[in-house]
Amino acid sequence: MRGTVGVFAAASLQATFTELGADFEGAHPGTKVVFSFGPSSGLASSIVNGAPADVFAAASPTTMDTVVSAGAAVGPTTFAQNAMEIAVPPADPGQVTTLADLARPGVKVALCQAQVPCGATAAAVFAKAQLAVQPVTEEVDVKSVLAKVQLGEVDAGVVYVTDVRAAGAKVRGVPIPADVNASTAYPIAVLSKAPNPVAARAFRELVLSVEGTKALQQAGFSAP
CATH class of the missing domain: 3.40.190.10 (Periplasmic binding protein-like II)
Incomplete structure (x- = not known):
């Protein structure tokens, strides 16, 4: 071969x-x-x-x-399979400690575009949690969302569990409760x-x- x-x-x-x-x-x-x-x-x-x-x-x-x-x-x-997690900058400028914080006024959130799997899966999380989250940016893929968090351009991004793990100390993970998480x-x-x-x-x-x-x-x- x-x-x-x-x-x-x-x-x-x-x-x-x-x-x-x-x-x-x-x-x-x-x-x-x-x-x-x-x-x-x-x-x-x-x-x-x-x-x-x-x-x-x-x-x-x-x-x-x-x-x-x-x-x-x-x-x-x-x-x-891959579940979702919130990624925030290590200093956590937006003070994001729960999923509900993403809907708080003034919190800058990055999501994937709706037609991309990471965007569709994040939307499923918000639907389960009955949350209305208005992102400041919608990115083409999950790595672009993670980059926005790492650069400090947003207060939080919704990415996959694997992305938070791969980023190491460059971001901090905020778990999403299992009863509203999606994969x-x-x-x-x-x-x-x-x-x-x-x-x-x-x-x-x-x-x-x-x-x-x-x-x-x-x-x-x-x-x-």
């Missing part, structure tokens, strides 16, 4: 998939994994419009469905027109393997 494997993956998978990509290349000399990370909805649109890739890993089944419906992928498998499932599929289908299937199997599951759980993802 040789050649390039093109993997389109949700931005929230960047750290874990980069690690798995290095493992894959080590286990299969002569292969190279080339990643395109970004908002799942944008990646799905690119795939449907003919962008060449071998594997797609989305941050929501709905997004994957658009690719499957277009005939660009078959048989997706869910490999992980999104992550499906993966080999694309129908994959230029390198053999390597694509092998990468998919790595993600679904014990090794892949361990790496995902260490990053904060939960089992599907």
Whole structure:
């Protein structure tokens, strides 16, 4: 098995998939994994419009469905779930200690755009909690929301649990109560027109393997 494997993956998978990509290349000399990370909805649109890739890993089944419906992928498998958490700058200038604080006047909140899985999942949290949150910015993906928090441009951002963990001391996490929290499932599929289908299937199997599951759980993802 040789050649390039093109993997389109949700931005929230960047750290874990980069690690798995290095493992894959080590286990299969002569292969190279080339990643395109970004908002799942944008990646799905690119795939449907003919962008060449071998594997797609989305941050929501709905997004994957658009690719499957277009005939660009078959048989997706869910490999992980991710819940939401509030990220605030370490000094917490907005004094955000609870979910309800996000609806307080004057608190600057960053969210993902509504069509992106992290935006849709945050909206589900607010609906459960019966909160009306007016963001000052809506970003294209979860990494952009996290960046706004790290730069101190907002008082809080709603991101995934995995993003808070990956950021380390650069942000502080404010947990969302389990009874109002929401999560999104992550499906993966080999694309129908994959230029390198053999390597694509092998990468998919790595993600679904014990090794892949361990790496995902260490990053904060939960089992599907």
